[in-house]
Amino acid sequence: MRTALCDRLGIEYPIIGFTPSEHVAAAISKAGGLGVLGCVRFNDAAELDGVLDWMDANTDGKPYGVDIVMPAKIPTEGTQVDLDKLIPEEHKAFVERTLAELGVPELPEEAEQRAGVLGWLHSVARSHVEVALKHPIKLIANALGSPPVDVIEQAHSHGVPVAALAGKAEHAVRHVNNGVDFVVAQGYEAGGHTGEIASMVLLPEIVDAVGDRAPVLAAGGIGSGRQVAAALALGASGAWMGSYWLATEEYLTTMPGSVAMQTALVNATSSDTVRTRIYTGKPARLLKTKWTEAWAAPEAPQPLPMPLQNLLVSPAHNRLHETNDPQLVSMPAGQIIGRIDRVRPVAEIMAELISGYEEALTRLDKTRG
Amino acid sequence: MRTALCDRLGIEYPIIGFTPSEHVAAAISKAGGLGVLGCVRFNDAAELDGVLDWMDANTDGKPYGVDIVMPAKIPTEGTQVDLDKLIPEEHKAFVERTLAELGVPELPEEAEQRAGVLGWLHSVARSHVEVALKHPIKLIANALGSPPVDVIEQAHSHGVPVAALAGKAEHAVRHVNNGVDFVVAQGYEAGGHTGEIASMVLLPEIVDAVGDRAPVLAAGGIGSGRQVAAALALGASGAWMGSYWLATEEYLTTMPGSVAMQTALVNATSSDTVRTRIYTGKPARLLKTKWTEAWAAPEAPQPLPMPLQNLLVSPAHNRLHETNDPQLVSMPAGQIIGRIDRVRPVAEIMAELISGYEEALTRLDKTRG
Numbered sequence: 001m002r003t004a005l006c007d008r009l010g011i012e013y014p015i016i017g018f019t020p021s022e023h024v025a026a027a028i029s030k031a032g033g034l035g036v037l038g039c040v041r042f043n044d045a046a047e048l049d050g051v052l053d054w055m056d057a058n059t060d061g062k063p064y065g066v067d068i069v070m071p072a073k074i075p076t077e078g079t080q081v082d083l084d085k086l087i088p089e090e091h092k093a094f095v096e097r098t099l100a101e102l103g104v105p106e107l108p109e110e111a112e113q114r115a116g117v118l119g120w121l122h123s124v125a126r127s128h129v130e131v132a133l134k135h136p137i138k139l140i141a142n143a144l145g146s147p148p149v150d151v152i153e154q155a156h157s158h159g160v161p162v163a164a165l166a167g168k169a170e171h172a173v174r175h176v177n178n179g180v181d182f183v184v185a186q187g188y189e190a191g192g193h194t195g196e197i198a199s200m201v202l203l204p205e206i207v208d209a210v211g212d213r214a215p216v217l218a219a220g221g222i223g224s225g226r227q228v229a230a231a232l233a234l235g236a237s238g239a240w241m242g243s244y245w246l247a248t249e250e251y252l253t254t255m256p257g258s259v260a261m262q263t264a265l266v267n268a269t270s271s272d273t274v275r276t277r278i279y280t281g282k283p284a285r286l287l288k289t290k291w292t293e294a295w296a297a298p299e300a301p302q303p304l305p306m307p308l309q310n311l312l313v314s315p316a317h318n319r320l321h322e323t324n325d326p327q328l329v330s331m332p333a334g335q336i337i338g339r340i341d342r343v344r345p346v347a348e349i350m351a352e353l354i355s356g357y358e359e360a361l362t363r364l365d366k367t368r369g
Numbered sequence: 370m371r372t373a374l375c376d377r378l379g380i381e382y383p384i385i386g387f388t389p390s391e392h393v394a395a396a397i398s399k400a401g402g403l404g405v406l407g408c409v410r411f412n413d414a415a416e417l418d419g420v421l422d423w424m425d426a427n428t429d430g431k432p433y434g435v436d437i438v439m440p441a442k443i444p445t446e447g448t449q450v451d452l453d454k455l456i457p458e459e460h461k462a463f464v465e466r467t468l469a470e471l472g473v474p475e476l477p478e479e480a481e482q483r484a485g486v487l488g489w490l491h492s493v494a495r496s497h498v499e500v501a502l503k504h505p506i507k508l509i510a511n512a513l514g515s516p517p518v519d520v521i522e523q524a525h526s527h528g529v530p531v532a533a534l535a536g537k538a539e540h541a542v543r544h545v546n547n548g549v550d551f552v553v554a555q556g557y558e559a560g561g562h563t564g565e566i567a568s569m570v571l572l573p574e575i576v577d578a579v580g581d582r583a584p585v586l587a588a589g590g591i592g593s594g595r596q597v598a599a600a601l602a603l604g605a606s607g608a609w610m611g612s613y614w615l616a617t618e619e620y621l622t623t624m625p626g627s628v629a630m631q632t633a634l635v636n637a638t639s640s641d642t643v644r645t646r647i648y649t650g651k652p653a654r655l656l657k658t659k660w661t662e663a664w665a666a667p668e669a670p671q672p673l674p675m676p677l678q679n680l681l682v683s684p685a686h687n688r689l690h691e692t693n694d695p696q697l698v699s700m701p702a703g704q705i706i707g708r709i710d711r712v713r714p715v716a717e718i719m720a721e722l723i724s725g726y727e728e729a730l731t732r733l734d735k736t737r738g
Contacts, residue, residue, distance in 0.1 A: 198557055199556055199567060201639050201707065230598075270566045270574060334570075363604075364601060
């Protein structure tokens with residue numbers, strides 16, 4: 001399982017693993033892929049700096065990358081206090097009423113100080129880039145299309161390539177025109193921010209649209225070697241995987257409070273996700289729970305635009321999290337979670353991807369006329 | 370491009386082509402695939418009989434199949450007059466108002482006699498089976514899950530295998546338990562009746578769920594050899610293609626009034642479809658037009674259950690059709706229509722599938738370590 005991408009990124013297998021967990025990211029890199037650490041959870045860039053120090057000490061010199069969330073259109077800026085004033089009372093009341101109906105207790109005073117996610121403010125995302133470029137990162141990915149051109153130039157001046165997500169071929173072309181080096185073709189089935197076109201159709205469209213100007217990574221629906229083979233058959237240079245790493249032992253090392261989330265993923269089928277704007281304000285695929293169902297009810301308000309929706313729901317996410325109830329998890333996840341049947345070490349998943357890939361190619365060999 | 374399916378069906382390539390056009394079906398079979406004629410348009414079984422006589426005379430002895438639409442749950446039976454009484458006035462008024470707003474003229478008296486589609490009544494679908502089994506058909510496919518067990522037994526008693534569509538693994542297992550011989554895994558991106566799970570995820574799920582009890586055909590998003598290779602990498606034994614044959618010269622031979630529809634397909638991108646209940650009462654993916662947009666408006670009524678919804682909209686479909694306006698076409702179609710850039714002969718598409726498949730395998734060869 002080797003493509004030109006491997007040489008370009010200095011990795012053994014064309015598997016790019018996105019994860020908010022530094023332990024997962026390091027394990028992916030050590031297993032021969034490229035671990036990409038999600039930065040959106042770091043409201044404070046100094047905290048990210050410390051975690052990247054840990055990465056540098058724990059990846060055996062293997063390449064790794066970071067993922068920022070920088071919307072193409074600059075959203076409302078401001079402190080959390082400023083932004084909170086823009087959230088309608090109707091929405092706050094709906095959240096409170098829903099949590100009460102779901103039996104979710106309030107948090108003790110000291111716990112309530114945990115902030116909402118500010119990582120998608122340009123100011124915060126730029127601080128992530130500043131900090132990350134002081135480390136030997138091999139990729140900056142933007143989870144929401146092209147970052148601003150000056151950010152791309154900043155990365156390039158450090159010799160770091162930039163990847164951007166695209167859910168349509170026209171977006172992919174725009175990214176490449178902006179200087180983006182890799183396109184992540186994010187299919188409908190993917191977790192997190194995603195469009196409406198499924199990978200089977202989207203991937204060759206994007207590959208054809210960008211031609212040899214940029215390698216394309218296939219994102220959405222990948223959790224087995226067969227699926228990596230399908231992605232490469234469709235023209236991808238590698239696979240971008242996210243959801244599948246959530247049910248790993250290493251994830252639990254970073255986030256020990258994630259047992260309920262992992263239980264929910266193990267229990268879920270591929271029908272147990274929903275694409276909705278309730279997490280960030282933009283359409284994103286989430287694990288289907290009582291919380292997402294409440295927002296789908298006819299009496300629920302329309303979600304707010306980014307970044308307000310996440311500021312609205314972040315305190316609720318904290319409260320949902322503390323219930324340790326798999327029915328009340330709030331988590332972006334793709335349809336591939338239906339394949340997750342237990343919590344495993346990263347290396348085991350990686351080994352299975354590689355052997356499954358070889359098996360798929362052997363099967364295809366037999367179809368030659 | 371050869372799998373065990375080829376021997377089982379007596380075909381050269383594992384390409385199953387569903388189409389309502391006998392000219393397309395015959396051309397697919399003559400090009401080495403299996404043409405499968407959709408029967409739902411034949412309210413009168415005698416008409417189907419005549420068309421199958423034509424197939425027998427025009428397929429050079431190559432195998433072909435038929436596709437019926439027999440819902441698992443028996444819907445309301447009755448004549449069109451009986452059923453019309455069950456349609457609410459609100460719905461009739463919405464249809465009339467929408468057609469007026471879209472500037473769609475009424476039809477002359479004699480044209481209005483064209484009936485709605487009754488092919489999904491069990492009584493009519495059973496008459497299709499009766500008639501088809503008098504011809505040398507090699508497959509009966511049901512576009513809506515398992516047909517009743519006695520219909521499966523009837524087909525088997527004539528040595529004819531039965532295929533059924535599935536949008537979830539549990540449905541596929543149920544079909545096989547009912548005696549179905551082939552499962553058509555219908556991904557979210559597919560045209561017509563479809564579920565929410567994309568092919569990349571659905572296909573290996575169904576392959577694993579049915580194991581070696583039944584070969585699985587991949588449906589949804591297939592219009593190139595790369596996509597056939599992806600489907601086979603995911604474990605499919607063949608590809609089931611529908612939408613891609615709509616933009617063929619042979620289709621126009623059967624339905625000369627389809628120029629506007631073909632123009633619409635050539636113009637459409639992969640974003641120009643929508644999954645909605647407005648065509649049959651069950652979720653189906655259609656070409657996005659002013660008509661589908663009108664039904665998506667907040668003031669539009671909820672679609673009726675099958676078979677009432679199609680009886681409601683069939684006269685409207687006739688009127689929309691007569692406008693010859695690509696913006697007003699009513700047509701089931703999958704996301705793959707974004708790849709259609711011109712009207713071509715069937716044989717050219719088939720040749721491209723085969724060469725594209727070989728290219729994909731050659732590309733995959735280079736990824737071996």
